[in-house]
Amino acid sequence: MLNVDTIKNGLVIDHIKAGCGPQIFHWLGLDKASFTSALIMNVPSKKAERKDIIKIDNIINIDFSVLGFVDPNICVNIIKDEKIVRKIRMELPDRVENVIKCKNPRCITMTEHYVPQVFILADRKKATYRCEYCDAFYTAGKIE
Structure with missing residues (x-):
């Protein structure tokens, strides 16, 4: 069974098109990060058949236009004290x-x-x- 701990303060990048997660994970430099992060691939989804998710146990600066460029269906959840305090929906940047x-x-x-x-x-x-x-x-x- 897969067990990924709860994010205390950080980001969850959700609804990534299946297979695009590693590209975003490496672009964000999470493969070299000193804090905890997780890339979860091919998760069953109600909106799409499958999706990828990235969990980051840290608040980092992200260029949202790049995420929107990769997949305009991505949603970034900002987590504080283990609760979602804000959802940011992506769109294709101009x-x-x-x-x-x-x-x-x-x-x-x-x-x-x-x-x-x-x-x-x-x-x-x-x-x-x-x-x-x-x-x-x-x-x-x-x-x-």
Whole structure:
């Protein structure tokens, strides 16, 4: 039987699309953290067939736009004294910076490394973004 202790003060990142948990876990640097954290994968879900969950026994700063980019269905629960005090629901951000890299070899971001990688939401329904500089398209869902 799986037993993951209660979070006293921290975060629970819930409703992560099954299989995307490790990507977020590593992006947050939790694999190198000195505090307790847990990645639980393929948990049965009522909304989706399966989901991943990340429990963090610490309050850390998170760029919520990145979480929304990876999966706009994610919910972040803030825990204080073992109780949920706030729920933050994600959505696709209008803009992401330095989350994905433009694949266009002619894009200025490929040659001028000081230029930030900026993508603007082009189509919310299709979850597509376009490079601010060269208009190359990228589909949301994977951070680099």
